[in-house]
Amino acid sequence: MKRFAWLGSLVVLAVILNGCSRAANSGGKTGGAAPRTVQVTANEFAFSPGQISLKTGETVVLEVQNQGTVLHDLTVIKMPVGDEKELAGVHHDMSGTDMKDVTVHVAAEAGQTGKVQFRPTQAGTYTFLCTQPAHKDSGMTGTIVVE
Numbered sequence: 001m002k003r004f005a006w007l008g009s010l011v012v013l014a015v016i017l018n019g020c021s022r023a024a025n026s027g028g029k030t031g032g033a034a035p036r037t038v039q040v041t042a043n044e045f046a047f048s049p050g051q052i053s054l055k056t057g058e059t060v061v062l063e064v065q066n067q068g069t070v071l072h073d074l075t076v077i078k079m080p081v082g083d084e085k086e087l088a089g090v091h092h093d094m095s096g097t098d099m100k101d102v103t104v105h106v107a108a109e110a111g112q113t114g115k116v117q118f119r120p121t122q123a124g125t126y127t128f129l130c131t132q133p134a135h136k137d138s139g140m141t142g143t144i145v146v147e
């Protein structure tokens with residue numbers, strides 16, 4: 001009987017927590033201003049531009065136009081963000097990537113555009129790269145500066 005009640009309160013707690021995160025997504029600091037679109041092109045083997053400037057707290061839609069002939073992704077490492085939401089893109093094998101360091105990710109097939117929305121929450125300089133085998137070492141890396 002006691003054990004059952006305890007489980008019940010866990011369920012209630014889970015519902016409350018879930019409700020909170022949804023509320024946070026639909027309001028707060030992101031309310032009002034339309035997201036700013038930032039375009040990046042990807043090909044073999046570079047991103048252009050190689051440096052992206054963002055502001056703390058602004059909501060950004062990052063559009064990655066794959067102008068190459070194979071799948072590319074744009075993966076941001078250890079940049080604190082809120083409200084990350086993939087708007088368009090493909091899912092692919094990332095088994096060679098340490099996912100705990102990935103805070104933003106979007107991928108696009110050749111000729112396609114991937115879109116991801118997010119809000120940087122902490123100033124700093126962060127690295128982005130393509131996780132496809134050997135792409136980073138061939139030049140597919142860049143920097144995001146958050147002011």
Ligand SMILES: [Cu+2]
Pocket residue numbers: 071072073130131132135140
């Ligand atoms: Cu690539």
